[in-house]
Amino acid sequence: xxxxxxxxxxxxxxxxxxxxxxxxxxxIIIVNESTNTEVxxxxxxxxxxxxxxxxxxxxxxxxxxxxYMLTIKDGTEVIFKDKVFSTNQVIxxxxxxxxxxxxxxxxxxxxxx
Numbered sequence: 001x002x003x004x005x006x007x008x009x010x011x012x013x014x015x016x017x018x019x020x021x022x023x024x025x026x027x028i029i030i031v032n033e034s035t036n037t038e039v040x041x042x043x044x045x046x047x048x049x050x051x052x053x054x055x056x057x058x059x060x061x062x063x064x065x066x067x068y069m070l071t072i073k074d075g076t077e078v079i080f081k082d083k084v085f086s087t088n089q090v091i092x093x094x095x096x097x098x099x100x101x102x103x104x105x106x107x108x109x110x111x112x113x
Contacts, residue, residue, distance in 0.1 A: 001082065001083050001084070001085055002014075002015075002070060002082055002083070002084045002085070003084070003085050003086075003087060004060050004062050004084055004085075004086050005062075005064075005086065005087065005088050006062055006063055006064040006086055006088055007059075007088075008059060009059065010057050010058060010059050011057065011058070011059070011060060012055050012056070012057040013055065013056050013057075013070070014050075014053050014054070014055050015053060015054055015055075015056075015072065015080050015082065016052070016053045016054070016080070017054055017072065017074075017079040017080045018078075018079045018080065019074065019079055020047070020049060020054055020079070021074070022049055023045060024045065024074055025043050025044065025045050026043070026044055026045070026047050026072055026073065026074055026079075027041070027042070027043050027072070027073040027074075028040065028041070028042050028043075028044060028056060028058075028070070028071075028072050029041050029070070029071045029072075029073070030060060030062070030068050030069070030070050030071075030084065031068060031069045031071070032063075032066060032067075032068055033066070033067045033068060033069055033083075034066060034067070039060075039061050039062065039068065040058075040060055040061060042058070044056070044058075046058075047072075056072075062084065062086040063086060064086055064087060064088050065086065065087060066085075066086050067083060067084070067085055067086075068083070068084040068085075068086065069081070069082075069083060069084070070082050070083070070084050
């Protein structure tokens with residue numbers, strides 16, 4: 001799963017494609033899973049090749065707390081597919097209940113007769 005932030009700053013995604021040819025034009029599509037609408041669709045040659053993986057940097061128009069499906073195609077062939085989650089929380093301390101959960105305090109006093 002790829003984690004992105006709702007931000008106007010460029011972010012980088014790292015991925016390992018099924019195949020890669022440097023210089024080819026790749027179609028990068030991001031679809032909102034809740035509304036099933038495309039939020040990002042770009043043809044690009046800006047996919048960089050690292051030692052064992054590839055990277056792509058762009059400003060992604062994602063909204064916080066939504067899931068997306070990322071698809072990267074080489075022509076009509078799908079070379080990478082993954083789920084994207086958008087959050088502005090720090091990943092190391094991410095909590096589903098951030099600022100919402102209130103701990104229920106109960107006195108667990110047992111009387112043994």
